[in-house]
Amino acid sequence: MTIETKQEQAYLNYIDGIWSPSVTGRVTASINPANTSEIVGYVQDSGEADLDLAVSAANRAKGAWRKLSGAARGDYLFKVANLLELRLADIAETMMREMGKTLAECKGETARGVAILRYYAGEGMRKIGDVIPSTDNEAMMFTTRVPLGVVGVITPWNFPVAIPMWKMAPALIYGNTVVIKPAIETSITAAKLLACFEEAGLPPGVINMVTGDGAVIGGGIAQHPDIQGITFTGSNNVGKQIGQAALSRGAKYQLEMGGKNPLIVAEDANLDLAVEAAISGGLKSTGQKCTATSRILVQASVYETFRTKLVDQVKRLKLGNGNDSATWMGPCANEKQRDTVLSYIDKGIVEGANLLCGGGIPADEELNNGYYVQPTVFDGVTSNMTIAQEEIFGPVLALIPFDHLEEAISLANDVEYGLSASIFTQNIGNILAFIADMDAGLVRINAETAGVELQAPFGGMKQSSSHSREQGQAAIEFFTSIKTVFLKA
Numbered sequence: 001m002t003i004e005t006k007q008e009q010a011y012l013n014y015i016d017g018i019w020s021p022s023v024t025g026r027v028t029a030s031i032n033p034a035n036t037s038e039i040v041g042y043v044q045d046s047g048e049a050d051l052d053l054a055v056s057a058a059n060r061a062k063g064a065w066r067k068l069s070g071a072a073r074g075d076y077l078f079k080v081a082n083l084l085e086l087r088l089a090d091i092a093e094t095m096m097r098e099m100g101k102t103l104a105e106c107k108g109e110t111a112r113g114v115a116i117l118r119y120y121a122g123e124g125m126r127k128i129g130d131v132i133p134s135t136d137n138e139a140m141m142f143t144t145r146v147p148l149g150v151v152g153v154i155t156p157w158n159f160p161v162a163i164p165m166w167k168m169a170p171a172l173i174y175g176n177t178v179v180i181k182p183a184i185e186t187s188i189t190a191a192k193l194l195a196c197f198e199e200a201g202l203p204p205g206v207i208n209m210v211t212g213d214g215a216v217i218g219g220g221i222a223q224h225p226d227i228q229g230i231t232f233t234g235s236n237n238v239g240k241q242i243g244q245a246a247l248s249r250g251a252k253y254q255l256e257m258g259g260k261n262p263l264i265v266a267e268d269a270n271l272d273l274a275v276e277a278a279i280s281g282g283l284k285s286t287g288q289k290c291t292a293t294s295r296i297l298v299q300a301s302v303y304e305t306f307r308t309k310l311v312d313q314v315k316r317l318k319l320g321n322g323n324d325s326a327t328w329m330g331p332c333a334n335e336k337q338r339d340t341v342l343s344y345i346d347k348g349i350v351e352g353a354n355l356l357c358g359g360g361i362p363a364d365e366e367l368n369n370g371y372y373v374q375p376t377v378f379d380g381v382t383s384n385m386t387i388a389q390e391e392i393f394g395p396v397l398a399l400i401p402f403d404h405l406e407e408a409i410s411l412a413n414d415v416e417y418g419l420s421a422s423i424f425t426q427n428i429g430n431i432l433a434f435i436a437d438m439d440a441g442l443v444r445i446n447a448e449t450a451g452v453e454l455q456a457p458f459g460g461m462k463q464s465s466s467h468s469r470e471q472g473q474a475a476i477e478f479f480t481s482i483k484t485v486f487l488k489a
């Protein structure tokens, strides 16, 4: 929604150390998806000229920033972490109002942002190269690493603190300057993050934020000749466009996209724990995680017991505004997402899946004003159905029975994605087969499919990513180039 309003009511872009209105003069309302009559605030609906200003600032700042020691850059990140920690309550509340997940989840995610910053602050003191023996015994040969230059960061709305942080913190610690374009839905949360960087005293131009339309500002980042690296999380369609634009001009890119993550429940599993993991992994954050459980493959001998337990518990989940401590699940983050989820539910019914619970907009009057969808479980699902193949990004679970583990792994792999996968079993043979044969970047045993740890590499196989990894020390591979040095007196 584009609304004419006074600039002083709006959150501004952050360019070259200054908070500035867009040259377009336009702003966009950020709406609370739990109560669509509540406007959280306004953000800049920027144009290409704003992006150019931000990229120029980042370009001017990159020389001095890369010359600082890693420890000095780390000191800035420690300061940002402390400020984010101080503001955790306000930032978590803003996140909740912008995208709808529960306050507890928003607080947890903001705390994760603090931990990510501290982790990468420490990276400034760690090794960045190796000594390699030269065939010339009078020479020394070693590798070092250099930053890419200006990095464009394009982020989605589902993790408005964690994803920007796990991209910006490594970009900065390894000596790059940053231009971020957050999802429009969560741009006020992003502005509050940028304020922490500002107050930590980062030099002007080192970090810049331009908010606005995805195609205009995100597309502009992908095509900008002065941006050397682009890191993106979001949909497959957009990711592929960014990859192609970057490739055509020789820029480096990193894409984290969708998932269609399976949870396998073997007959020897602890069924109560598996049900808990299915609900938490599939429905927390209203299923809006790329790591969310979407397909549940259950061994035939325990299928009916598992299904009864699952449906019984899903029916009891409480929907509501994230600010109510009784709420277990909030709304979808925006209208388009709600409509996408509903259209997948319709497809499931039309293609012959059996709706066990949920299936539409809740009737409760107090939920009328938000983008709510009931938590939904289907069975009678076959692998060729749309709801078993495409990423839904909503609170929808599909149950599929299997007879043997081999069949389960084959069904689990029968999608174009390969991000995350889980198995519940006590059998070591099952576990080893799953680790060996599951095509996923993240395999988890007796744990839910969602929930990544910031110190470990994260990324997918097949269509889920550009085959690179984010987070942990793996981040250095994207945010730097290796320079091999041959040195002789």
Ligand SMILES: NC(=O)C1=CN([C@@H]2O[C@H](COP(=O)(O)OP(=O)(O)OC[C@H]3O[C@@H](n4cnc5c(N)ncnc54)[C@H](O)[C@@H]3O)[C@@H](O)[C@H]2O)C=CC1
Residues within 6 Å of the ligand: 154, 155, 156, 157, 158, 181, 182, 183, 184, 212, 213, 214, 215, 216, 217, 218, 219, 220, 222, 233, 234, 235, 236, 238, 239, 241, 242, 256, 257, 258, 259, 289, 290, 337, 340, 391, 392, 393
């Ligand atoms: N992997 C993940 O974590 C996420 C996956 N998704 C998937 O994407 C679907 C659609 O959600 P959207 O918010 O519409 O995702 P999206 O891919 O359109 O948005 C992600 C980011 O890309 C930007 N963007 C949009 N169009 C662009 C373009 N042409 N060039 C460059 N940047 C662009 C957006 O403004 C946002 O910052 C979801 O239903 C879900 O399946 C969405 C968000 C996160």
Ligand SMILES: O=C(O)CCC(=O)C(=O)O
Residues within 6 Å of the ligand: 158, 159, 163, 233, 288, 289, 290, 291, 449, 450, 451, 452
């Ligand atoms: O499961 C998580 O904690 C991370 C999920 C994620 O990266 C995403 O949904 O984009």
